[in-house]
Every structure is written in structure tokens, then in C-alpha cells.
Amino acid sequence: MRQYLQCGRFGFNLDKKAVVMGILNVTPDSFSDGGRHASLEFAVTHAEQMIEQGVDMIDIGGESSRPGAPVVPLEEELRRVMPVIYALRELDKPLSIDTYKPEVMREAVLAGADMINDINGFRAPGAIEAVRDSDCGLCLMHMLRDPATMQQDPHYDDVVGEVIAFLRSRVDEMTAAGIDRERICIDPGFGFGKTLEHNVALVRAIGRMRDELGLPVLAGLSRKSMIGALTGKPVEQRVAGSLAGALAAVAHGARIVRVHDVAETVDALKVWHACA
Template sequence: APAAWSEVLDRLTARPPLAGLPGGMLVMGILNVTPDSFSDGGRTDPEAAIGAGRGLVAAGAGLVDVGGESTRPGGVAVTPADEIARVLPVVSRLAAEGVCVSVDTRHAATMAAVLEAGATVINDVSALADPGAAEIVAQAQAPVVLMHMRGTPQTMDAHAAYGDVMAEVLDELDAAIGRAVAAGVGRERIIVDPGIGFAKTAEHNLVLLRGLPALANLGCRVLLGVSRKGFVGAATGQARADRRAVGSIVAALPGLAFGDVILRVHDVAQTVEALRMWSALHGVVEGVIGPQGIGKFGK
């Protein structure tokens, strides 16, 4: 019955602006302040990281995602104290300069510290699994990314077994949404991420990307992170992660089925250029790519 669909339709069509930015396609620039991230680790000097963050914004990023712990397969876990020491100077400075800062963390203590320091968005690969994390996000009324993963970054490769990967990822994300809402997180503040490359084989990743429009059934904004990942290298034959920009952009195209997708990328300038071209081809005259938007084409 039409009435039964009204709540879902309202969620899909009347979502408020996210993180102070209007709806539309957004590019989230990746800023790792870790010594061991898979493609760009080693940027641990705060001043260098702050400069890199400014560069991401200048290139068109609408959000800068700061991470202090590598979540690559088999990455070394860090304590919340070490993570806070890495990210806090960067978050504080960028937020003070008006940058919309997201922090990639799975630790409740880090979430509390960075939200206090001015971060706007929490991006959690564990979907708020850490005790107290959901309550901290709820109290701050912060937008939060809930990503699908099984196990931890250290163990996830052992959990890449599915009967129907699309159905199981949807079910597990739906359960994560339910837990967050039960803890007081507003559903309109939840962003879902299918977790490409996390407890997934290369074939699982391709299946998820082919079926990505099914994520609309969850009624939340979608974040897609495919940038420089191993399955892109496998498909393109490009062994070097920092040379996978073209393959990464093509892999992200299924996400454009969502008008307000967030693309988490390393190569911001190239992604923005590709999205401008895609928008022009598809007649998208009102969209957002970065803080200044994409403008109106043909005028």
C-alpha cells in the first residue's frame, strides 16, 4: 500500500544536509597520518599532514577523512592514545580553518576526543562496535559512517566467506543501523559503506559494485571507498597502488546511481574532474562536488 512506503520514501527523498553541506555527490579526500597505510603511509608530521589536508580541499574535496590507524589487511592495531596523538593536531587545525573533517576511527575514546576538537563526521570501519562508541556519536549528534566488515582489520581476510554476498552485506548493515538507532543515533545521520575490500575477495567486491543500487533499500546515504584497492590492481594489472587512479574512478562509477553518494578517494583532483564530466554528460546541473559545487553547465 502507498501508505506503507511513505516512511521509506521520506527517508530517501527528504534527507537534510549532511555535515553542513548540501546534498549531491561529495568527494571525501583521504588523509592518513600513519606510518603503514597501504598506499600513502608515512605522513606522520602534523604540519605536513595539515598542508596535505589543505591541498585536498583545494583540489575539490568536500570532506577530509583523517586516519591514525591503518586498516589495511593485517595492519598493525594502535592504541587509542597513540591514535589520538597522531590525529588530534591535524583535526584541530583543519577544523579551525573551516574544513569539514571526518575521522576514520573504530575507538570510542578517539571519537570523543576528535568530536570535542571540531571533527564533524565519524567514519567507523567497525560500525560502532567499540563499547560506548554509539552513545558518544549519539550525544554529539554527529553524522556517522557504518561500514560492513567481519572480524577486524587484522583478521578480516579469514572471514571472506559468503553464500550470497550482496544479501548478507545488506542484512548485516541493516542490523548495524538498528543497533546504532537503538543507542540514540538519528537514522538521518547514518551513512552506510558496503566495505569494499574488507572481509571480501576480489570477486565479492565486483559483485557488490554490480549490485550497489540495492543499498538504497537501507534508506541511508551511501559512502563508497574503492580507491587504490587490491581488486583494482588485480583487474587492471597495476601493481603500484599509487598508479590506480583511473581504475579506481571507473570502479566508483556504480556509486553515481545515488545522487548524494560520497566517494572516499586518494586522488581528489582526478576524481573531481571525472565527476564534472559525468555530470555534464548526464545533465546534472545541480550537484555538489567539493565545497564550491559543480556549478551550472551550459551557462
């Protein structure tokens, strides 16, 4: 099965290698690096550093989605992310915007964003309409409930089957609206309303998701609580565990990995692709 993803000005042949998406949080409260890149100057510097390290795509986020995170008002999210998009769009790297707000999606598309990465699966009223007539890539994710409640005793009868069913329903709605499948990738939402056991089961089922839905899978495991649970390490000591998670995801069929530690992930994937 050919795996290809159209992202605005860019296209990725995902048959050749996995894509590294570098995380650029412009928030004061993200779980891993909150506040470190909140100013425009530091955000640009970090983006340039990731490009030097070999990143394939940069994912800009203006609202933390950690468990229990407060909702950021629309105007504040726009204030955080729009200057960064404008500052980075000439760097010749695809820019992804991590948002679930249709108003932010519209402004980002107009500013030249190449992908919209929506943890809410484009379920908000107006979200599909905000992106339908663009050519940007679209990543739709599964999340149980919302960030404020998602980790409150998450339960599934069949986590893999239920996540696939949700993603299929969202893909069907988007394609019915006229969106080309080559613009879509899917994310099972590791840590978004899942226990450790749920997350491990979903990693192992990445190939099944890819085959049943016929779309590239994005995996975001970097520094998350499942890595901490498996290693016993705090956030700042989860690089090795995150690399192992990224490689496991790619081995099971993921074609995009969303990571904090770009240089280390790029090197690990170079070796993995050469030896796999």
C-alpha cells in the first residue's frame, strides 16, 4: 500500500522513510517544556535548531493538552501562534499547527500553514469547513472526552477496535465533505484518555490501523506518562525511553513520529532504516 501525505506546499512519500515532526510549544504550561519557547525569539531559535538537526516538519502549539490543562481563550492562542507561523514560513519546512479551534485553523491556513493537527478530530462546529478548501495536510486524533477529564478512569471494551471505529467515522465525514484522502493522516492519541495498557495495545496495533483505514499513522509518544511508567523516569530523563517508543511505533508501521528530541530521533531512525 502506497503511503503519501500532501501537506500544503509539500508532499511526503512515506514509503521511503518515517517523517520526524518536531514539537514547538509556545505555551507557558506544556508538560514537558512549558515556557521554554514562549517568546517569539526563542521559538524561532528553537525551530532553526530543529532544522539543523534534520527535522522534517515543525508542529506549533499554543495551548497545552496535558491532562487537566485549562482552555486557552481564542485571542490568546492566536497571539501565541500567529507571529511564529509568519516568522517561520520562509524557512522551507512544513509548518503544522496543533489546534482544535476552527478560527485558529482558518487564520493558520491563510498564513501559510501546511498541516492542521487536531486533537479533537475536526469535531468542533466549523472545523471541517475551515480546512476543506485548502490543500493543507490534516491529522485527526482520537481523544476520550477532553483534556480536563480524559484521564479520569478511561475505559474501553476494546480499545483498538473503538479507536479504529472513531477514526474511520471521522475520515468518512471528512471525505464526504470533499477532502482528498491524500491530505489525511491518523493519530490514535497516545495518552489522551488511555491507561498504560491501552497505550501499549495501540502501539502494537498501528499496522492494523494503517491497513484497515488505508492512511498513514502519526505516533506521539515523546516523553509521555507511558514512557515514565515503563522506565520510572521523570520527564527530563525520558529521552532514551522516547527513542525506544518512536522506533517501536515505526517498526509497527507508523510513518510520522512527533517528538521533542529531534537530533536523537533523526539519528536513531537513520540507523533503524539502514538495518531494518
